[in-house]
Amino acid sequence: MKEFNICIDIDGTITDPYYWIPSANEYFHKNIKPEEVTEYPIDKTMGISEEEYIKFYNENKFEIHDKEEIRKDAGDIICKLYNTSNIYFVTARYKELEILTYNYLNRHNIPYDGVYLLGSPHKVDIAEKLNCDVFIEDSPQNALQLSQSGFKVILLDTNYNRQVSDENITRVFNWNGVYGIIEKMLLQSKAV
CATH class of the missing domain: 3.40.50.1000 (HAD superfamily/HAD-like)
Known part of the structure; x- marks a missing residue:
């Protein structure tokens, strides 16, 4: 037992932990690298509003989570x-x-x-x-x-x-x- x-x-x-970066970079026209992700939540790292991040996430969550590497x-x-x-x-x-x-x-x-x-x-x-x-x-x-x-x-x-x-x-x-x-x-x- x-x-x-x-x-x-x-x-x-x-x-x-950085699975979301390629999709977020493409969506927001950024070039964030893993070593730059020093804050959590993600919107702060990307320099965007929380609302902008939520919109991005809702539009892309199924594809992002399905493709995450282990x-x-x-x-x-x-x-x-x-x-x-x-x-x-x-x-x-x-x-x-x-x-x-x-x-x-x-x-x-x-x-x-x-x-x-x-x-x-x-x-x-x-x-x-x-x-x-x-x-x-x-x-x-x-x-x-x-x-x-x-x-x-x-x-x-x-x-x-x-x-x-x-x-x-x-x-x-x-x-x-x-x-x-x-x-x-x-x-x-x-x-x-």
Whole structure:
């Protein structure tokens, strides 16, 4: 029986964090590079209004999310973790992306025990409901919100989350780092 519960964000966490740049550059006639993405949300990085970004996103979200590349080793590591832990994908995506999200995970052979599309970046309530032992994230705001609510957070390093730190947040630079931390957590939970 699996006793460890892992919650995982999707966009920027299992996928390339800069997946949206080519589409946004084309749409807004910009030439933003990943190293310039030092702020979150995206509209600030692009130098546009929130309304302009929302319009762009609504017009392009299906194509953008369908074509996102998966981060190196994410699929393999999640498969390993699935052998010992419950895997729950918890995303701010809206319900209208549900079929696309399931198709994406299945196409990349990523196993899961549940997928939750919240339509909101507020993930604390679902983390509580799922008895989350660790949450894997890229968003600086989400990481802090979860951490300050008492959840252990593994933060995958990006240019836009470097300013975030908290006692419950552990920064890693790749999915092998995620695996190492969770293996230690699993060993500690068995020792108790």
